[in-house]
Amino acid sequence: MTGxxxxxLPSSIAWGLLIAFSILWVVLGWWLGRHNKTAxxxxxxxxxxxxxxxxxxxxxxxxxANTTMTAPQLALQLGVWGMLGYxxxxxxxxxxxxxxxxxxxxxxxxxxxxxxxxxRFGTFTWRVFLVVSLIYAFxxxxxxxxxxxxxxxxxxxxxxxxxxxxxxxxxxxxxxxxGLRAVIGTDFIQTIIIIAGAAFIAWLTIDKVGFEAxxxxxxxxxxxxxxxxxxxxxxxxxxxxxxxxxxIFHSNVWWSRAFAFGxxxxxxxxxxxxxxxxxxPIVAGFIALAxxxxxxxxxxxxxxxxxVAAEVxxxxxxxxxxxVVFAALASSLDSLLxxxxxxxxxxxxxxxxxxQASEQNQFRATKVIVVLLGLLTWLAASYxxxxxxxGSLAELLYFTGAFVASAIWPIVAGLYWRRANPQGxxxxxxxxxxxxLASYFLIGFYVAALVGAAVSLAVMVLSTWLAPRPFDWDxxxxxxxAEEVRSA
Amino acid sequence: MRSLLPASLxxxxxxxxxxxxxxxxxxxxxxxxxxxxxxxxxxxxxxxEQASGPDFDDARVIYRGGDTSSxxxxxxxxxxxxxxxxxxADDWADEARVEVAHHSxxxxxxxxxxxxxxxxxxxxxxxxxxxxx
Numbered sequence: 001m002t003g004x005x006x007x008x009l010p011s012s013i014a015w016g017l018l019i020a021f022s023i024l025w026v027v028l029g030w031w032l033g034r035h036n037k038t039a040x041x042x043x044x045x046x047x048x049x050x051x052x053x054x055x056x057x058x059x060x061x062x063x064x065a066n067t068t069m070t071a072p073q074l075a076l077q078l079g080v081w082g083m084l085g086y087x088x089x090x091x092x093x094x095x096x097x098x099x100x101x102x103x104x105x106x107x108x109x110x111x112x113x114x115x116x117x118x119x120r121f122g123t124f125t126w127r128v129f130l131v132v133s134l135i136y137a138f139x140x141x142x143x144x145x146x147x148x149x150x151x152x153x154x155x156x157x158x159x160x161x162x163x164x165x166x167x168x169x170x171x172x173x174x175x176x177x178x179g180l181r182a183v184i185g186t187d188f189i190q191t192i193i194i195i196a197g198a199a200f201i202a203w204l205t206i207d208k209v210g211f212e213a214x215x216x217x218x219x220x221x222x223x224x225x226x227x228x229x230x231x232x233x234x235x236x237x238x239x240x241x242x243x244x245x246x247x248i249f250h251s252n253v254w255w256s257r258a259f260a261f262g263x264x265x266x267x268x269x270x271x272x273x274x275x276x277x278x279x280x281p282i283v284a285g286f287i288a289l290a291x292x293x294x295x296x297x298x299x300x301x302x303x304x305x306x307x308v309a310a311e312v313x314x315x316x317x318x319x320x321x322x323x324v325v326f327a328a329l330a331s332s333l334d335s336l337l338x339x340x341x342x343x344x345x346x347x348x349x350x351x352x353x354x355x356q357a358s359e360q361n362q363f364r365a366t367k368v369i370v371v372l373l374g375l376l377t378w379l380a381a382s383y384x385x386x387x388x389x390x391g392s393l394a395e396l397l398y399f400t401g402a403f404v405a406s407a408i409w410p411i412v413a414g415l416y417w418r419r420a421n422p423q424g425x426x427x428x429x430x431x432x433x434x435x436x437l438a439s440y441f442l443i444g445f446y447v448a449a450l451v452g453a454a455v456s457l458a459v460m461v462l463s464t465w466l467a468p469r470p471f472d473w474d475x476x477x478x479x480x481x482a483e484e485v486r487s488a
Numbered sequence: 489m490r491s492l493l494p495a496s497l498x499x500x501x502x503x504x505x506x507x508x509x510x511x512x513x514x515x516x517x518x519x520x521x522x523x524x525x526x527x528x529x530x531x532x533x534x535x536x537e538q539a540s541g542p543d544f545d546d547a548r549v550i551y552r553g554g555d556t557s558s559x560x561x562x563x564x565x566x567x568x569x570x571x572x573x574x575x576x577a578d579d580w581a582d583e584a585r586v587e588v589a590h591h592s593x594x595x596x597x598x599x600x601x602x603x604x605x606x607x608x609x610x611x612x613x614x615x616x617x618x619x620x621x
Contacts, residue, residue, distance in 0.1 A: 077523050077561050098614055222562025224522045224590075231596035232521035238603020245610065297551045298559040301525070412613050443591075444520060450603045457606055 007157035008310035009318040014156030017322055018163075022170040025186055025330055026177070032185040033178025051269055053184050054261045058273030060187040060331040061253060062093055063194050063280055068328045069147045070397060071281035072288035072305030074236075076298065078446070079225030081233035083285035088237065089244030093274030096248045100258040100266030102415050106476045113255035113411075114347035119479050120414045120471065121422040128426045129410065130347055132403045132433060133250055137340040138380070139400035140247075141373065144333045145381035146396070147302070151325045154303040155310055155318050164381050167326070171333040172374035175341075176367055180260060183334045190327035194280070197324030202283040204313050209290045217292035225289065236446035239401070243449035246404035249411045253339040287312070341369040401449030402440055406432025408453055409460040417464055418471055424463025432456030510534045510572045515584035522588050523561035526570060530556060533575035540566060542585075547571070563588045 049057070067086075074082035107116060113133065118126035145168045152163025174182055215226070224230050248254045258266050288304045296311050298304045306325065310318035345366045350357045357365065406429045413420035436452025510530035528534065533554045539547040551558050552575055570584045 076559065077521065079562060095610070095614060218562070224564055225562035229593060230522070231591040231593055234593075234596040235591065235599040238600060238607060242603065242606060297553060297555050299555045299557045301523075301559045301561075304559070408610070412610065416613055416616065446521075447599055450599060450606070453606050454602050457609060 007155060008315060009156040009322065011156045011158055013315075013319065014152060014158055014322065017319065017326070018152070018166055021323065021326055021330075022166065025170055026174045028186050028189070029174025029176075029178035029182035029334075031178075032182040049184060049257075049261045049265065051265050051272075053188055054257070054265050054269035055272045055276070056191040057184040057187040057257060057331075057335070058093060058254075058269050059276045060191040060194060060328075061257075061335040062089070062248075062273065062277050063191075063328045063331065067277075067281050068194075068198075068284050068325045069150065069302055069305050071285035072308070073301045074240075075225075075285035075288040076291060076301055076304045078233040078236055079222075079227065079230055079289075081228070081230055081237060083282055083289075085233065085237040085240045086281040086285060087278055088241040089281065090274045090278040091241055092244035092246075092248035093270050093277060095245060096254055096258075097267045097270035097274070099249065099411075099415060100254075100261070100270050101264075103255065103258045104261075104263065104266055106415070106473060107259075107480050108477060109480050110259050110476075111256075112343050112346045113250060113252045114343055114351070115480065116255070116414065116476070117410065117425075118347070118351070119476050121410070121420075121425045125410065125422045125426040125429075126347070126351075128429050129250070129407065130343075132407050132429050133252065133343065134340070136247070136251065136400045136404045137253075137336060137343070138376070139396055141333070141336050141340070141377040142380045143396045144329055144336070145377050147325070148329050148333075149381065150300070150302055151306050151322070151329070154306040155322055161382060165378060167329060168333070168374055168378055168381070171330055171337060172370060175334045175337045176370050179366075180256065180338050183331075183338050184260075186334065187331045190331040193327040194324055194331075195276075197320050197327075198280055198283045200320055201309050201313065201317065201324070202286065204317065205287045205290060205309070208312050209293055213293045214290050218289060221292045232444060232446055235444070235450070239398075239446050239448070239450040242405045242408065242453040243398065243401040246401070246406070246408045246449060246453065250404055250407035251339065252343040253335050256339045256342055337370050337373055340373055341366050344369045344373075395445055398445035398448055399437075399440060401445075402436025402452040403429075403433045405449035405453035406430075406436060406456040409456045413460050413464065418473070419468035420460065420464050420471070421467050421469035424460055424467070427463065428456040428459035431459050508574075509581040510574055511582045512570075512572060512584045515570070516586055518587045518589065519563070520589065520591055522563040522590060523559070524563075524586055525557055525559050526584065527557040528572055528582070530572075530574065535573055535575050535577075537571050539569045539571075542569060544569060544571065565590055 071083065071086045074086050076082075078085070103110070103116070107119075110116060114126060114130055117129040145164050148167030149160040149164025152158045152167075153160040174186070178185070218226050261269055284305060287308045290308055290312065291298060291304060294308065294311055296307055298307060306318075306321050309321040313320070345362050349365045349369070350362060354361065409428050409432075410425035414425065432452040432455040435455045436448045439451040440448035508531045510528050513527040513529055515526055516524045526536070533552065535549060536551040536558060537544065537547045538550045538560070539545065550560070565588055568586045568588060570586070571580045572582045573580045
């Protein structure tokens with residue numbers, strides 16, 4: 001019976017891999033971003049990303065710490081439904097495809113999701129949206145930094161804080177050097193690594209353990225994981241779907257790509273990215289179901305993926321897992337650092353602190369903000385396990401679920417409902433987040449996003465029906481263009 | 489006097505010996521999703537057993553080694569007992585009792601239906617596409 005006290009990967013190999021891939025990402029970041037001259041180059045990669053790179057970045061960014069580490073955790077905690085439910089997160093990408101096209105049509109010169117909310121709903125709703133968006137972005141950043149530390153600790157026994165610090169530092173450096181262009185370029189390489197590695201691990205697991213042994217041991221020791229009437233897992237299904245939709249619809253990670261992709265690329269890229277992503281959580285999550293058959297002790301739920309893979313596949317498996325998860329983490333951490341720093345630069349620095357900031361000022365501010373975000377993330381991730389909501393990856397992630405799911409309706413109504421009004425949009429986020437959070441603590445992490453989305457929908461529909469406020473769609477592109485002229 | 493010295497030394501060291509025994513660290517009393525994490529403090533390797541009754545008739549070892557926590561999941565409704573001792577020791581050092589009572593299916597399907605409605609409205613809102621006046 002094995003556990004964390006018996007790491008599979010010798011720390012010398014782990015350090016070797018860590019250093020080799022760190023150098024690779026940093027050099028690529030510098031090389032890809034060497035021609036960035038303006039904030040627009042740095043933030044939106046020249047607004048002309050083609051279909052192959054666009055699809056790869058959509059898929060790779062969505063394969064995150066959540067997919068490679070939390071999908072196995074959810075399979076371990078919620079069984080077959082947890083694993084399948086997690087793959088429904090693909091619908092977030094697929095449903096964003098038509099939204100990406102509409103965003104490009106309405107705001108061809110837009111920069112951030114905050115820009116849209118401000119121009120569509122005004123200042124108050126914009127500020128509420130920024131709070132929601134930044135809480136989520138920060139939670140996601142911290143969860144990925146934690147995942148990096150957990151991965152290295154689980155596989156090689158290297159101290160959690162040391163691993164977390166190294167991975168975070170590498171991502172900050174190459175995001176700083178290359179901006180969105182570096183993020184998208186490295187995402188392409190990371191996508192190839194992730195797909196090939198995940199397929200290899202799944203094939204070896206089935207080959208070495210076998211379905212029969214997995215099924216027999218689950219029935220003996222953890223029967224609820226195979227039950228189709230597992231109550232918490234049933235509650236979790238739509239929760240996860242709506243969480244994924246909320247994450248993608250509101251987050252500047254996906255909006256900045258909608259602005260950066262070439263004309264007519266966004267729809268196909270998000271659709272293809274979603275379809276490619278769909279099987280990844282099933283492949284990644286499935287291996288956790290082999291835990292009883294292998295007699296592995298899982299000290300913390302978020303460690304199960306790397307622990308099982310390393311146990312089943314030995315040293316080679318541990319090396320593959322290490323590389324795949326490092327690639328998945330890096331591809332998401334860099335995207336989130338870049339998109340969040342854009343949001344803070346445009347909507348906080350330029351929107352609230354220095355409205356007259358020149359293009360060069362914003363360019364510099366973006367870089368300073370990437371470093372500050374990295375420092376804050378490091379500080380919060382250092383407290384893993386010490387604070388209630390930073391207990392494990394899934395707990396932290398689903399805590400942010402109430403916030404993001406409550407932002408689904410302001411975005412959808414903002415893009416499609418002409419009569420949606422600003423107060424309704426703001427209150428749908430405030431009440432959705434508040435009641436969603438209450439359900440997180442009163443019922444469980446598996447309902448927070450679902451409750452948040454349902455409350456937000458009710459508020460949005462009621463407010464639009466009771467106090468309709470017609471909106472002229474052309475104002476979006478007109479006002480955005482006027483602001484750009486003023487800024488220049 | 490000389491013969492009393494080792495005995496008094498032993499008495500002084502007794503609390504330290506007791507502290508070295510493995511102990512559960514605030515084990516949960518109940519679970520609504522069939523899962524729980526047991527944590528313990530121990531100086532060395534431990535043996536952890538799980539059973540379904542107070543007499544530990546059907547006890548089985550679920551972990552033996554140097555970790556200090558274990559995630560258990562997928563348990564059906566019922567009362568579960570766990571006990572812990574230093575690996576190789578004769579006596580059990582600590583016990584924990586956890587009651588698993590899953591959410592009702594009525595509640596689970598209530599949330600499922602609510603999610604289904606929100607999702608359907610979302611699909612309709614997006615498929616309708618362009619805004620209507």
